[in-house]
Amino acid sequence: MYRRSFLKGLLWFISARIFSRNGVTRAIASTNPDTTATTHANGKSIIKGYDPTRHRYAMGIDVDKCIGCNRCVEACTVENDVPPEPFFTRTWVERYVIKKDKSVHVENISNGSDGPKERLEEADILRSFFVPKLCNQCENPPCVQVCPVGATFSTEDGVVLIDSERCIGCGYCIQACPYGARYLHPKTRTADKCTFCYHRIVKGMLPACVEVCPTGARVFGDLKNRASRLVRFERMNKIHVLKPHLNTHPKVYYADLDGEVR
Amino acid sequence: MSPESFHTLYKLLGSVSGFIYPNELEIRWSILIVVYPYVTGLVAGAFILASLVKVFNVKDVQPVYRLSLLTALAFLLVAPLPLQAHLGRPERAYEIFLTPNLSSAMAMFGFVYAWYLMGVLLLEMWFEYRRDLVVWSREEKFPMSWIYWILSLFSRDVSERAVKFDMKAVRTITIIGIPSAFLLHGYVGFIFGSVKANPWWSSVLMPIVFLMSAIVSGIALVIVLYMVLIPLKGGKIDMKCLDTLTSYLFYAVIVDFSLEALDFIHRLYESEESIQILGALIADKLLISLVVIQILLGMLIPAAILVAVKSMKLDPELRKLLYFVSAILIQIGIFSTRWNVVIGGQLFSKSFRGLTTYKMEMMGVEGLLVALVFLILPFIILGVLVKIFPPWKASELGEAKTS
Amino acid sequence: MFERIPEQIRRLAIVFVIVIGGTVVLRYFVLPPSLFETRLHRESTIQREVAKQVKFAGTTVCGGCHEDTATVKRKGFHKNLSCESCHGPAAMHTEDPMTVKPFAPRKRKFCPLCHEYDPSRPTGFPQINVTIHNPLKPCITCHNPHHPEPPTVPRECSACHAGIARTKAVSHHALIACTTCHRASRKHKVSPRRVKPTKPDTREFCGKCHREGSKRKDAPKIDLSTHGGRYLCWECHYPHMPGVA
Numbered sequence: 001m002y003r004r005s006f007l008k009g010l011l012w013f014i015s016a017r018i019f020s021r022n023g024v025t026r027a028i029a030s031t032n033p034d035t036t037a038t039t040h041a042n043g044k045s046i047i048k049g050y051d052p053t054r055h056r057y058a059m060g061i062d063v064d065k066c067i068g069c070n071r072c073v074e075a076c077t078v079e080n081d082v083p084p085e086p087f088f089t090r091t092w093v094e095r096y097v098i099k100k101d102k103s104v105h106v107e108n109i110s111n112g113s114d115g116p117k118e119r120l121e122e123a124d125i126l127r128s129f130f131v132p133k134l135c136n137q138c139e140n141p142p143c144v145q146v147c148p149v150g151a152t153f154s155t156e157d158g159v160v161l162i163d164s165e166r167c168i169g170c171g172y173c174i175q176a177c178p179y180g181a182r183y184l185h186p187k188t189r190t191a192d193k194c195t196f197c198y199h200r201i202v203k204g205m206l207p208a209c210v211e212v213c214p215t216g217a218r219v220f221g222d223l224k225n226r227a228s229r230l231v232r233f234e235r236m237n238k239i240h241v242l243k244p245h246l247n248t249h250p251k252v253y254y255a256d257l258d259g260e261v262r
Numbered sequence: 263m264s265p266e267s268f269h270t271l272y273k274l275l276g277s278v279s280g281f282i283y284p285n286e287l288e289i290r291w292s293i294l295i296v297v298y299p300y301v302t303g304l305v306a307g308a309f310i311l312a313s314l315v316k317v318f319n320v321k322d323v324q325p326v327y328r329l330s331l332l333t334a335l336a337f338l339l340v341a342p343l344p345l346q347a348h349l350g351r352p353e354r355a356y357e358i359f360l361t362p363n364l365s366s367a368m369a370m371f372g373f374v375y376a377w378y379l380m381g382v383l384l385l386e387m388w389f390e391y392r393r394d395l396v397v398w399s400r401e402e403k404f405p406m407s408w409i410y411w412i413l414s415l416f417s418r419d420v421s422e423r424a425v426k427f428d429m430k431a432v433r434t435i436t437i438i439g440i441p442s443a444f445l446l447h448g449y450v451g452f453i454f455g456s457v458k459a460n461p462w463w464s465s466v467l468m469p470i471v472f473l474m475s476a477i478v479s480g481i482a483l484v485i486v487l488y489m490v491l492i493p494l495k496g497g498k499i500d501m502k503c504l505d506t507l508t509s510y511l512f513y514a515v516i517v518d519f520s521l522e523a524l525d526f527i528h529r530l531y532e533s534e535e536s537i538q539i540l541g542a543l544i545a546d547k548l549l550i551s552l553v554v555i556q557i558l559l560g561m562l563i564p565a566a567i568l569v570a571v572k573s574m575k576l577d578p579e580l581r582k583l584l585y586f587v588s589a590i591l592i593q594i595g596i597f598s599t600r601w602n603v604v605i606g607g608q609l610f611s612k613s614f615r616g617l618t619t620y621k622m623e624m625m626g627v628e629g630l631l632v633a634l635v636f637l638i639l640p641f642i643i644l645g646v647l648v649k650i651f652p653p654w655k656a657s658e659l660g661e662a663k664t665s
Numbered sequence: 666m667f668e669r670i671p672e673q674i675r676r677l678a679i680v681f682v683i684v685i686g687g688t689v690v691l692r693y694f695v696l697p698p699s700l701f702e703t704r705l706h707r708e709s710t711i712q713r714e715v716a717k718q719v720k721f722a723g724t725t726v727c728g729g730c731h732e733d734t735a736t737v738k739r740k741g742f743h744k745n746l747s748c749e750s751c752h753g754p755a756a757m758h759t760e761d762p763m764t765v766k767p768f769a770p771r772k773r774k775f776c777p778l779c780h781e782y783d784p785s786r787p788t789g790f791p792q793i794n795v796t797i798h799n800p801l802k803p804c805i806t807c808h809n810p811h812h813p814e815p816p817t818v819p820r821e822c823s824a825c826h827a828g829i830a831r832t833k834a835v836s837h838h839a840l841i842a843c844t845t846c847h848r849a850s851r852k853h854k855v856s857p858r859r860v861k862p863t864k865p866d867t868r869e870f871c872g873k874c875h876r877e878g879s880k881r882k883d884a885p886k887i888d889l890s891t892h893g894g895r896y897l898c899w900e901c902h903y904p905h906m907p908g909v910a
Contacts, residue, residue, distance in 0.1 A: 046711050067786045069779040071750050078754050079720045087271050087287045094281075095785050106281040106615050120784060122831065123906075128785040133283075142459060148371070149354075150363035150703050155711065163710040168357060169350015171290035172368050178459035180283025180612055184290060186268075189350030199717040208721050212750040214779055215790070246458050262613040360700050380684070385677070392673065415676040427671050 050202050052157040057196055058251040059210070060219035060233040061132055063258070068093050068130035072209035072218060073110045079197060079208035086111035088183040090194040091134040091209055096260060099124045104260050131261050132218065134209070135160065135181035135194035136242065136250030143173035143182065152191065158223070158251060159198050164190045178243050179250075196220075223251075270621055279546070280616025289608045289620045292628040294344035296600045297636050299450045299472065301341045303596065304640075306447035306473065307480010308334040309383070309439060314510065316436040322506035326488050328653035331387050333484055336644035338379055344636050345371070347627050367453045370445075378446045382439040388415075389431045391651055396420050409650075447476045454603060461536035462543070462607040467525050474518040479596035481511045482589040489586055491648065497659030501578050508585050512568040515592070519561050539614040546617060547609050551598050560595010564588035720754035723747075727755070730762065734811055741812030742791075751775070751810065776804040782827050789857055792827040818854060822847075825857065829905050836906040846870070846904065864899070871898040 076082060076091050092110035097120060099105065105120075109130070120128075141160050144152050151166040152173055167190035174182045174191060185192040197207035201220070205211070210220040221230020237255035242262070254261075274287055312330035314320045346352050362369035396417055399410035448469040454460075455468025485507050492499050529537060544552055567588045571581055605620050623629040670678075692701075699705055724747040728735035731748075738744060749755055752767040770776070773795075782792040799807065807816045815824065822843045823830030833839060849862035865871065868889060874881040875898075876889040885908070887893075893901065902908070 046708055047715055064787050067779055067790055068783065071778075075721060075749075075754075080717075085268055085271070086275070086284065087268075089284045092284050097785065104615075106613065108281065108284050111284055122784050122828075123835075125784055129787070130785055142457075146366045146368065146457075147363050148366045148368040149357040150361050150706075153707055153710075155707075161707075161710055161714060163706055165710070165713075166354070166357060166361070166706055167351065168354045170348075170368065171350070172366070172453070174285070174290050175608075176457050176459055178612055180285050183285040184288075184350055191350075195714065198711075198714045200719055200721075202715055203719075205719070205721075205723050211721050211723060211747050214746050214750050216745055262615065360696075361703050361706070388677075389673070415680065417672060417676060419672045424672060427673065431673070 047202050055157040056223040057158050058223050060230050060253045062217050063129055063256045065215040065217035066130040067215055068109055070110055071212045075208040075212040083186055094131045097128045098126045100126045136179055136252045139249035142176040146172045146176045159196050162191050164188055167191050178246050277619040282611035282616040282618050286611050291604055293622055293633045294348040294628055296604045297633050298344045300597050300600045301337050302447050303476030304337045304480050304483050305334045306443040306476040308484055309443040310477050311481050311484055313436045313440050316433050322502050325500050325503045326484050330484050332647045335383055336640040340640045367449055370449055374446050378442050382442045386435040389428045392428055393420050393425050448473055460607050471521050475596050475599050478514045478518050482592040485589045515565050539610045543610045548602055548606050552602050555598040556595050559591050564591045719756050721749050722756040722759045738811040743813055773803050788828050789825050791825045833905040
């Protein structure tokens with residue numbers, strides 16, 4: 001019996017794809033980015049003098065350089081008017097402590113949102129490090145796939161944005177994100193997340209978190225630019241991404257990422 | 263989210279165990295999203311029961327045919343309400359019709375709902391009741407006579423040929439209605455089952471388990487309603503009908519239990535990375551709602567009762583009592599099933615290292631009171647529908663009296 | 666022919682025509698097309714996004730006016746630091762330099778945000794124990810934040826390798842100086858990532874104390890020719906906390 005409804009649904013999806021009017025559908029199996037308008041219908045670019053097709057933004061994170069100072073989290077909160085309460089954040093830093101008995105202790109050092117911190121006995125520590133986290137701006141984003149009204153989308157330059165005037169606040173994208181990068185903004189009651197400081201990068205500036213990082217642990221760059229800090233980062237480091245088995249193709253590349261990091 | 267509710271969240275910080283991503287503290291899909299699949303499940307289940315009569319020609323359950331349709335309609339009318347209430351921006355809900363994202367399972371809600379309501383349920387009810395509507399429009403007083411006449415779409419033909427056509431139409435619509443009902447509830451299962459980020463939800467079996475629990479709860483609900491309404495209307499319960507209904511209920515419970523047991527065994531056997539946190543989830547957060555309520559009270563005990571009743575020869579009064587108790591237990595169990603899926607899936611962190619808590623608010627748009635209202639409202643609507651569209655003629659009730 | 670169609674179908678057809686026709690009229694003639702054009706929505710989203718206010722000016726801008734500070738900073742250990750890391754967002758300051766002044770951290774509680782000792786911080790990052798390191802004095806008393814040379818160049822490695830120093834201090838090797846095993850050129854203090862100190866590269870080095878027959882009384886002895894095969898000692902034993910599993 002269910003086969004009937006499955007075939008019916010499949011037929012519906014396939015015909016929808018064929019007959020869709022403005023090319024915004026993504027076939028379920030497709031990994032092509034959602035190439036929708038960053039140019040007007042008449043071909044002129046929306047942002048003066050900026051051609052989004054010549055850019056593809058990504059970020060590198062050198063885990064061994066992060067000192068867990070939280071400058072990045074504070075800068076993001078200021079730059080993007082992120083709510084100050086500890087339950088909503090666009091970026092955060094995690095501390096991992098792997099003890100000699102192989103137990104792993106993880107805590108969020110950015111806003112104390114996961115309860116009382118364990119007292120660390122230094123002699124027990126085998127290795128310990130900080131891992132900054134943020135929206136991975138995936139190339140195959142599950143959040144874009146599940147938004148019922150198409151309020152979240154990928155731009156041509158590789159950033160996943162949210163239309164806060166269309167978002168109905170259903171929360172499906174928040175459930176679908178494997179990295180916990182999304183939250184429901186308490187004032188607008190729509191979904192919100194890191195945008196790579198889109199308003200800065202299209203003007204040639206760095207995202208706020210990259211700008212203030214004192215050790216250069218965060219590396220921002222353009223994958224289509226053959227000479228950039230990010231390209232060198234990709235050349236000199238073994239690159240890892242978070243949850244590769246989920247096939248989201250994240251664009252935040254971690255160097256020296258420990259196997260215990262989720 | 264108001265600043266007052268920040269107070270609740272600050273308190274929640276203390277109830278976190280282990281490590282969770284900072285944005286995971288607050289559970290996004292609340293009790294309203296537990297109510298929604300429960301309600302659409304009842305719709306699908308009641309409709310499948312109705313299809314047993316018309317498509318599979320199980321004559322014994324004919325007495326509950328019209329009741330099933332009315333039940334399905336009453337619950338269907340309430341179904342969109344919890345969804346509307348839980349949206350962050352409910353005033354924008356219409357966008358799902360304007361710009362549906364075709365890769366999103368949730369986007370099909372509006373269309374499937376509209377199709378099922380208008381193209382299946384209302385149409386079937388119209389064909390089923392048309393002859394009676396014409397008769398009642400003649401027999402009743404104003405204003406009811408007028409209402410019946412409008413509802414019959416000003417129809418006047420009650421010839422045998424027309425009625426035969428009605429019955430054929432009902433059968434055709436029911437055949438189309440079965441996959442539609444599956445789609446109406448199955449897509450909810452798919453919404454959960456297709457979230458690869460969440461190992462508690464992500465499963466091929468999810469839409470099927472949802473459907474089977476829907477059928478179980480739908481049949482159980484109609485049993486309860488039948489056993490309550492017939493005495494209220496002064497009639498006699500048709501024991502053959504009840505016995506057949508509970509047999510089908512039993513088969514459905516067996517299938518549902520097998521599927522859930524299969525899922526459980528499969529998870530344990532494969533022992534993937536998520537098994538540790540899911541084990542902690544069940545042990546720490548879902549022990550009562552899963553092991554005690556869903557499995558023990560909701561499936562094993564009712565199944566045992568039904569087996570006992572089928573194998574022993576009990577007098578009708580005792581049988582009725584045991585059927586009623588089983589059906590109620592099953593309802594509670596299926597509600598708990600929905601709870602365990604929806605809330606359970608959000609209680610553990612996607613980092614697989616921690617658990618959070620759900621503090622259900624009492625008042626507020628997503629609170630317990632509103633959920634209870636949405637659960638009670640269909641019964642009120644059903645009461646009105648039963649008044650306007652009586653599911654049993656006096657003769658049917660009278661027949662039962664003499665049998 | 667019209668009479669052949671059953672009465673029910675005729676009536677339903679009228680209803681369906683009204684409903685479907687109404688929907689079509691609504692969709693294509695009444696509602697403005699902008700409601701349906703996802704492309705337009707996304708364009709306007711991008712426009713709104715790009716119009717958002719910039720709060721951080723970016724490091725390169727500061728040097729335009731503050732040339733002398735920039736010149737000094739370019740040579741010190743903070744050369745890779747953005748000015749706004751410490752001074753906070755300064756975009757408003759660039760627009761109205763005289764009235765809007767950025768924050769200037771002068772209190773003692775600011776610098777430890779980065780420089781307080783934390784066991785998870787990478788080795789080689791300069792860290793201090795805030796409680797005992799010149800207590801009560803603001804950091805800028807001794808350290809110029811734009812060129813943070815410590816007033817005395819650390820002879821001890823512990824200023825940057827605090828974690829190792831603390832581990833070693835409670836180990837069996839506590840009284841052994843870092844320079845006993847590691848040779849570090851003066852350049853290491855200037856370019857620590859490029860010029861690295863040496864590590865002992867022979868078994869005989871550790872054997873100076875630990876081989877059977879060595880004169881070192883308190884060192885445990887092993888037979889150098891058999892113990893540990895061909896591997897260097899520190900491939901198994903952690904020299905900063907030796908002897909602990």
